[in-house]
Amino acid sequence: MEKENNKTKKVCFPHMGNYFIAFKEIVEPLAEIISPPPITKKTVELGTRYGPESACIPFKYNLGNYIEALDKGANFVIQAGGGCRFGYYGEVQEEILKKLGYEFEFFKFPNDYNFLTLARALQKINPKVSIVKILYSLGLAYFKIRAIDKLDDYVRLNIGFEIEKGEFEKTFKLFLKDLEKDKKILSIRRTQARYLKLLKNIKLNKPKNPIRVVILGEVYVVMEPFSNFNIEKQLGAKGVEVHRHSSLSTTIHDLFFNKRVMKEFLEKARPYLRNDTGAHGTETVGLAHHSAKAGFDGAIHIKPFGCMPEVNAMSALHRISNDYKFPIIYFSFDSQTSETGVKTRLEAFYDLLIMKKQKNEQR
Numbered sequence: 001m002e003k004e005n006n007k008t009k010k011v012c013f014p015h016m017g018n019y020f021i022a023f024k025e026i027v028e029p030l031a032e033i034i035s036p037p038p039i040t041k042k043t044v045e046l047g048t049r050y051g052p053e054s055a056c057i058p059f060k061y062n063l064g065n066y067i068e069a070l071d072k073g074a075n076f077v078i079q080a081g082g083g084c085r086f087g088y089y090g091e092v093q094e095e096i097l098k099k100l101g102y103e104f105e106f107f108k109f110p111n112d113y114n115f116l117t118l119a120r121a122l123q124k125i126n127p128k129v130s131i132v133k134i135l136y137s138l139g140l141a142y143f144k145i146r147a148i149d150k151l152d153d154y155v156r157l158n159i160g161f162e163i164e165k166g167e168f169e170k171t172f173k174l175f176l177k178d179l180e181k182d183k184k185i186l187s188i189r190r191t192q193a194r195y196l197k198l199l200k201n202i203k204l205n206k207p208k209n210p211i212r213v214v215i216l217g218e219v220y221v222v223m224e225p226f227s228n229f230n231i232e233k234q235l236g237a238k239g240v241e242v243h244r245h246s247s248l249s250t251t252i253h254d255l256f257f258n259k260r261v262m263k264e265f266l267e268k269a270r271p272y273l274r275n276d277t278g279a280h281g282t283e284t285v286g287l288a289h290h291s292a293k294a295g296f297d298g299a300i301h302i303k304p305f306g307c308m309p310e311v312n313a314m315s316a317l318h319r320i321s322n323d324y325k326f327p328i329i330y331f332s333f334d335s336q337t338s339e340t341g342v343k344t345r346l347e348a349f350y351d352l353l354i355m356k357k358q359k360n361e362q363r
Contacts, residue, residue: 009105009125010034012069013078014062017223018152019248021180022144027078029137030126034074036065039226043068048335050096056304057333058220059089061227066093070102076125080109084279084309086220114256115139142252143185147192149249151175154199156244160236161206171198211353214291215244216284216317217302218310221333222246228302228331229339231346235300238350243296245287246280254283272316281309285316292324297353299326300346305334327352 009031013023015038027033036043039061046067047060066077077097079090094106110121119134151172159168175195182188213235221227223246235242254261262276268286276282288299301317303310314330321328329349331342 009076010074011076011078011125012036012066012072012074013080014065015039015224016220016248017225018148018176019145019223021176022141022148022248024180025141025144026122026134026137027125029129029133030122031076034069034072036069036072039065039224044335050100052092054306055089055092056086056307057227057335058086058218058224058304059093060335061220061224062089063093063096066097067100067102070097070104075104076107077104078107078109084307139185140183140188143188144179144182145248145252147179147188148176149247150192151196151199152247153244154196156232156236156242158199158202158204158206158241159233160239160241161204161210163203163205167202168199171195171202210239210241211298211350211357212241212243212296213353214287214296214299215242215246215302216287216299217246217280218304218307219246219251219280221302221304223248227333229337229342231300231302231331231342234343234346235350240350240353243291245283269316272319273313277309277312279307279309281313284310284313285320288317288320288326288328292320292326297327297357298349299328300331300349301328302331302333305332305337307332327356 010033011027011031012034013027015036020035024033024035043064044057044060045064047062047064050067051060051063062079066074070077077094079093090106090108097104107121107125110117115135115138116131119131119138122134122138123129123131155168155172162168172195175191178191178195179188182191215222215232222244225232232242232244262282265282265286266273266276268290269282272289273282273285277285284301288301291299299317301310301314317328317330320326327349329345331337331345
């Protein structure tokens with residue numbers, strides 16, 4: 001009987017990288033999940049057609065996801081919000097979807113990010129599920145997020161140097177498939193350890209001093225490969241060691257320890273910033289300054305078109321680039337961004353890094 005009651009609510013939530021596996025863990029005990037199709041051009045076309053022109057690209061991707069899931073029968077929409085104007089988009093998305101004639105309930109995660117508050121909010125989806133069970137599902141999701149990020153980070157640093165092309169991607173896909181089956185924290189940890197060992201056994205041809213690039217910017221377009229035309233994959237194919245701080249693990253950590261984390265990033269950003277820019281702009285400047293001092297070869301700054309926190313960070317990034325002779329390339333993404341244009345500029349940036357490195361080695 002309880003199973004039947006759970007199925008009366010058919011829940012959907014948007015895609016973001018590989019984290020759908022973890023998000024499913026939270027919702028599965030509460031209701032039936034209606035997964036939107038994988039993100040395609042159709043997704044952003046739907047979001048662009050029905051969303052405000054001034055809205056950023058994450059808004060449009062999420063709106064497109066909701067429309068596709070509602071068309072598949074979803075009747076309950078979950079939205080997480082964010083630390084910038086995206087945190088206010090939920091109400092706009094709800095109004096747009098209801099004007100389109102969809103009948104559904106809308107659930108927005110509370111801004112008070114602690115596990116008990118989240119569990120109590122989630123219980124409203126299905127009051128018959130205990131807080132203890134919801135807390136456990138949150139724990140499973142958290143450990144799956146950490147496992148995904150741990151292995152993803154290793155792949156990002158080394159995929160450009162594998163001898164047998166495709167080994168990293170094949171192993172990582174198998175990892176995700178097995179991780180999805182895990183229903184205990186201990187089994188998640190075992191799967192993580194087993195596949196990390198497999199990844200580390202992949203043979204590499206990696207130079208002692210490879211080109212190192214750090215990816216900076218707004219979290220959604222950084223973490224969702226489709227939205228940035230798989231920049232990390234393009235860099236890996238060129239033999240670049242790719243570094244990225246932003247992940248869902250670090251985002252969760254930063255939410256729980258906001259004041260301390262913000263203080264740390266402001267310290268790293270000085271003297272280029274005196275005050276917090278909002279959202280992840282301060283993090284962007286702090287990490288750029290840290291990377292320039294640490295001897296990285298360059299940085300890639302990516303953001304949605306019109307993202308104010310990242311726009312505010314750009315003047316500081318320009319000064320860091322000039323002061324440290326540290327190349328930074330800037331990409332703004334919207335529904336009109338050309339994949340060919342991004343690829344061409346990325347190739348030119350890579351050529352610049354190669355020439356700069358060769359010049360430095362000749363000194």
